Amino acid sequence: MDLSPILISAKTAAVSIVFTFFLGTGAAFCVYRMRHERWKILWDGLLTLPLVLPPTVAGFFLLYIFGVRRPVGAFFLEYFGVKIAFSWGATVLAAVAISFPLMYRSARGAFEQVDRNLMDAGRTLGMSEWQIFHRVLMPGAVQGLLSGGILAFARGLGEFGATAMIAGNIEGRTRTLPLAVYSDVAAGNMESAGRYVLILVLISFIVVTGMGYATYVFQRFTRRESR
Amino acid sequence: MDLSPILISAKTAAVSIVFTFFLGTGAAFCVYRMRHERWKILWDGLLTLPLVLPPTVAGFFLLYIFGVRRPVGAFFLEYFGVKIAFSWGATVLAAVAISFPLMYRSARGAFEQVDRNLMDAGRTLGMSEWQIFHRVLMPGAVQGLLSGGILAFARGLGEFGATAMIAGNIEGRTRTLPLAVYSDVAAGNMESAGRYVLILVLISFIVVTGMGYATYVFQRFTRRESR
Amino acid sequence: MLRADISKKLKNFDLDLRFEAEGGCLGILGPSGCGKSMTLKAVAGLVRPDRGQIRRDDRVLFDSGRGIDLPPQKRKVGYLFQHYALFPNMTVAQNIEAGLLRSRQDRSARRERVEKLIRRFRLEGLENQYPTHISGGQQQRTALARIFASDAKCILLDEPFSAMGSYLREEMQMELARMIREFEGCMVLVSHDRDEIYRLCGRTMIMEKGRDVICDQTQVLFDQPRKLAAARLTGCKNISRVQKAGDFQVYADDWNVMLRTGTKVSDTVTHVGIRAHDILPAARGEDVPNRIRVLPAEKVSSPFEWTLIFQNRDHPGAGIWMKSDRSQHQIPDEVTVDPSKILLLEE
Amino acid sequence: MLRADISKKLKNFDLDLRFEAEGGCLGILGPSGCGKSMTLKAVAGLVRPDRGQIRRDDRVLFDSGRGIDLPPQKRKVGYLFQHYALFPNMTVAQNIEAGLLRSRQDRSARRERVEKLIRRFRLEGLENQYPTHISGGQQQRTALARIFASDAKCILLDEPFSAMGSYLREEMQMELARMIREFEGCMVLVSHDRDEIYRLCGRTMIMEKGRDVICDQTQVLFDQPRKLAAARLTGCKNISRVQKAGDFQVYADDWNVMLRTGTKVSDTVTHVGIRAHDILPAARGEDVPNRIRVLPAEKVSSPFEWTLIFQNRDHPGAGIWMKSDRSQHQIPDEVTVDPSKILLLEE
């Protein structure tokens, strides 16, 4: 069995979740800070949209944006000398694009349930908005963020359609586990496919239950005493 | 422009969200009711797993379960006279299978944050467990459930990989909007694809913001006064 | 009649107590986090004790030995939650009706019953309001009406007034007192507020860290707390560790004074307590026992009461609280305590 | 010095009030939901009034006319939240340090300052505890220490004791009284508990439905409430609508009695109030004014007080509350009120 897809997938999932986490959280924060409920609802709608695009189609769009001949892709190539399409980076790009809405929505919910009085308290104490963000809001939302992170991680780990489109399927470079599974399944190599699926499922299972356990422990530590 | 994909997708999304909603909510409720934290975490992990499978691969698995010659498929055919694979029902099956984990996790979170005292109050008042479920727990979780429903709806509407596998891509029967978009994009009919994408995005946008607005109105109505 | 003898392992300590409530109202007084709510929840069947027995009248609700554990639905034990736990998605009338769902009455019979309860608990006009839109007192009445609807034979009240300001509290207590008189079953009221317990309960149990420290008639308990925890919880402001110095004499370590006592000091006495109201100003030269010279004090006044805190002038130590009527306006140089007012306490 | 004159549209009513606080502590007394917290939040810069002006000392914090609206960070106004709003993810020491982040001191200077405050607020030993693991009183001290750390020139206290039982409350009030004396800036204390206001505030403003009803020295306000809302909020239990029957005489509709008054009844008087402590038993045959024959009463006792509620025997009406010392044990047949104790009130 070829081990490279496992490594690539692990790397991709690990790196992409970092981006997804920060982008999703950042977007959620921006919307959270908006004054008018109407704008919030509108942005909520917009930022959930990528979810509705079939990944393969989303992959096309990415290709039309980041392809070497397209403005953004050309820009990257010219000024940074990075070719995005067909590089390992593209697997990350695809995973981030596809899992973003999940992270965004979870983070929005998590922020919304933080006690606004805590933030107001920070303000009257003279804490800057940034200090309030990272010392009050983030710690208060941490559980929801973790749970969103798990969803996004799992989705990113299993991402296939967009990845194939923008990153290609180059063995040892961009062939992630889902691509390898697909290839085997399509060819009828069910045994090999089964092994890959097992690994995919195992990684995800370990991460998901691991995080679940961590959250549980964390909860026990800081939860308000039940009255 | 062929309108049938719009109708099919609308029907599929509408029906599948009903199934997803009840299955996801039901599963979440079962896990919520478990006594031991360890089992909960384990089931959380298991029920999140489908998310990690590339939809196309999930589609293969579904086909190997619901194909007419496979046990489950054969059973349905024999006892109910329904053929599942490659019928319109299969588009629903695919959408439900793929969007299930999103609904499940949202519902879990929603249940978890309902005040357990309310349920205990119901018990001491002699309400049956079923009455407690539908008169106390469900209304208390309704916001989280709606938000999860939105996520699941959007994901189901955009489902492509598993649908193509188990339902096929039969015009007027199983060709949903995502499949139509894919076909057009693949053929380079960007204009027609664009129109379909627009409709896809529009439906989802209307539903997502509509639900967002409904939730907002609902919140204003029952929210505890801010202290 | 309610009789419980339970033990259960908790996070920080073990719950391990027995008590009995018969008619009237039993008060449970204890500091925050001592396990009061846990105890009530065990009786109601919401948490399961590790060992023990709970009986209501002649029904066994729980018996670990015989493997009996009735579900809360069958215990006919009403529980007034600390913050009422009204269903926020139901109106006042619907909340009350929720208590009737057990009895398989038809709609019209139920509705009639609800109307009766609404009148009885003076909730007329609020039938269609949601709990968040009514005042704390109205919420409490709704929660009580709901319990009465459920035909409970025994009612447990968990700090029923903790969520209201003193503005409402007094009225609510009066109302509850009336209800207690009218109710035939037994009641248990949990609180960390001594006034509440004093006003409403015939008997009182003092709890500390999951254990029943002492249980007696409320009046007796407030007059003669006997236990350190009981003295503290019944509002005795001045407490000091003591050393026995004679049959009727102790030395109070915290205030550095020798005190004469009214009753004989047994060997088990470790502390004494003096209520703030029992510290009286001593007229200069007058011959009174337990005279203490005091330092200039902190002073606080409430509408009908004065509070002073001073220290022993000769040997400064812990503060001594004195409360008196508003009519007196002089800060005394010396104070005195009648030996009979000195409470002898065991740890 | 703090001076505010603000108005803001709220959901159910409009906030529209002006007040001034100078040294000492200004109390704001009002029923639940009347806009007390809103008012404080406007001063702190957490909500924005629609119109008006707020000044602290010689700084303009807000002026709708001139378009000035300082952010809360720059107002140097400390706010003690209703439930303290301690950061649950920070220890006591970290919470206090959060108040120091504005001043760009280095770590060691900050730490030193924190240690000082911990000593000053008697939080030694709790530095590394999380807020959920300390008692209500300790939480309050931590919240106050945090405000003092932030170098606030004016402190707003929003129902600082609402979260504790009476067991803790008294101690905490004492402590706060000391703090108020030591603090040089001005303070505003919001409460729906008259005792609290009475004990801690030199001046008091009464609020009702977003408006300032009356503002005066606390002592004066409690003695002569003058306004119906003020009487009710300062704890006057007996209030009745009246009709003027003479220069020194009114007819109380709710109790069906004629009452003589100590002061001249002006035409604007609509109600009278009588404090429960001012209702005294009338000895048989004795010639006293305002004598009322009463029906057998409800009786409730608290450790050092008795409460009786009776009705006019001749013309039963609303209940009349009487409170008295524990020492008296007889339920009277007739009661009396000194005409000078009858409070004349305007609506």
Add this chain to the structure above:
Amino acid sequence: VGLAGCSSSGGDSADRTEQENAAKDGASQESGEETEILVAAAASLEYAYEEELIPMFEEQNPGVAVKGTYDSSGKLQTQIEEGLEADVFMSAATQQMDALTEEGFIDGDSVKDLLENQIVLITSADNELGLAEFTDITKADTIAIGDPASVPAGQYAREVLTNLRIWDEVLAKSSLGTNVTEVLNWVAEGSAQAGIVYATDAATTDKVRVIAQAPVGSLAEPAIYPAGLVASSAHQEEARAFLDFLQSDEAMAVFAEYGFTSHADA
């Protein structure tokens, strides 16, 4: 009716089917009902079918409606095995058809090798690598080919390159597409510098340029598109009519328009 009988001219058979239909399904036709047949065809056939062939057939055969489902041949094979109720199957390679015939899903006698397709080397329209012949493919840094495991075009590409003895070298820098569309887009967008697809695929877009056809003899057998009847079809008559129609001259003319060559011609 034997298979041999069907090899007569398309027009004839179409007429005859029409008559048969009219006779057999008269009742259902009156009530406005149509017989519906499902054609499962390789994705590369979709445009020829949807835009021209199906409308043409339906016009000639009132009362018969044709639905198409298009995907990669391998996927369609799986789907037919799992119960896809197609009536006609047209694959982009003989492998899938042979497998299905062997398993009894396809009526072996009905299978006709209809079309041939060319395997071509493409680059994007503006590529300046200066490739001239098929073996120049090794000059490209990144190459796009179909996954030989599941995509017929990929299987042919592997055969050609193996015969040219450059398969390993090419594979090392190849991205294996899960379907032809992917391969085409990779090249068109410049993600890959060169790629191997069918001539018909290359013809669908002007963003790629055909460099060369696979050298003669590099394929043991040409890339053949066989079509056949699904054995379990409930509409044997109509399906057979469609199959016959596909062999008609006018159908062949349409296929030619889309870049295919008739197998008989080759």
